[in-house]
Amino acid sequence: MTETRILAPDPAGIIEAAAILNAGGLVAMPTETVYGLAANAGDDQAVAGIYAAKNRPAFNPLIVHLPDLAAVERYAVLTPAAQTLAARFWPGPLTMVLPLRAGARLSPLVTAGLSTVAIRLPAHPLAQALLRECGLPLAAPSANPSGRVSATRPDHVLAGLAGRIDAVLDGGACTVGVESTIIAMDGAAALLRPGGVPVEDIEAALGQPLLLPGDPATPKAPGQLASHYAPEAGVRLNATEARPGEVLVGFGAVKGQLALSETGDLLEAASRLFHVLREADALAGPGGAIAFAPVPEQGLGRAINDRLRRAAAPRP
Structure with a gap:
């Protein structure tokens, strides 16, 4: 079990938190919405550690936290409408799902293999200081066990994650207290999650209504489709040996x-999952198939199996 340290909200605490993140560790950081469980978004193993600490059952996309628009341009494509919202609401409690920039060095565990990435610029001064000190894109879902109430104070973080993460940067109580609003901006602007920025304010800035959940044209929340970004090859699960024409992943x-x-x-399996899926798909070739060995349905195995079941589901 890890000893979870409380880091003071001063330059020394920020430097120590940045060092932990650069070493692949996990730090709960304050934002204006809730505490986020931060890790280097470019490090597969660090991101897998988020899922392990939270006992998160599925590899759904994570929000990448960045300090400024110059950093955003390295990882995502800002459409004109997205630039309008960025000028109005960033830094702040707004997350935009944007087209992923070619060559962006982000772990596929962050994007769940999608061609989009969720981006936010937090307004909290400690989050901004930490982002600038560490120089990393930080994946940071809420700092609480999966399915539990979000943490808005350091003691909330410790109640759920003490012994599972390296440190908590103590920023006191969060001011907004609800998660960020998430807007899909890779097509028609659509609401994926209400949150800290009112929908009415976003619609006023865009000069048009958002597509809302339930509208036929609204994109589904990432990661919710039964068959979700599956490889070209067919996928068979719980295999102990390969059949003719199959690539066996052990x-x-x-x-x-x-x-x-x-x-x-x-x-290790979680950190390698998306890379291995791509490699196996290339080895299988047109008309080929991939067989995956059984993975235990426990801990991170639940998230791995969730993704593999989606990959193996019947294609639409």
């Missing part, structure tokens, strides 16, 4: 052409 005692983890380590 785990633990089941050996294959590729492996999620030869030692049966779920953290």
Whole structure:
């Protein structure tokens, strides 16, 4: 079990938090909305650590926190409408789902393999200071166990995650107290989650209504489709050996052409999942198939299996 340290909201605390993040660790940081569980968004293993700490059951996209628009341009494409919202609401409690920039160095666990990325510029001075000190894009879902109430104070973070994360940067109580509003901006502007910025204010800035959940044209929330960004090859699960024409992806005692983890380590398997899916798809080739060895339905295994079931689901 990790000893979770409380870091003071001063230059020394910020420097220590940045060092932990650069070393691949996990730090709960304050934002104006809720505390976020931050990790280097370009480090597969660090991002997998977020899922492990939160016991998060599915690899849904994570929000990437950045300090300024110059940083956003390195990872995402700002459409004209997105630039309008950025000028009005950033930094602040607004997240925009934007087209992923080609060559962006983000872990596919952050984007869940999608061609979009969720971006936010937090307004909290400590979050801004930490982002600038560490120089990293930070993936930071709410700092609480999956399915539990979001944390708005350091003691809330410790109640759920003490011993699972490296540190909490103590910023006191969050001022907004609800998560950011999420708007899809990779097509027609659509509301994915209400939050800290009122929908009416966003619509006023855009000069048009948002598509709302339930509208036929509204994109589904990322990661919710049964068949979700599956590889070209067919996928078979719980395989102990390959059938003719299959690429076998091993785990633990089941050996294959590729492996999620030869030692049966779920953290390693999670960090490698999307990379292995792509590699296996390339090896399988047109009309080919991929077989995955069984992965335990526990801890991070639940999230891995959720993604594999989506990959194996019947295609629309």
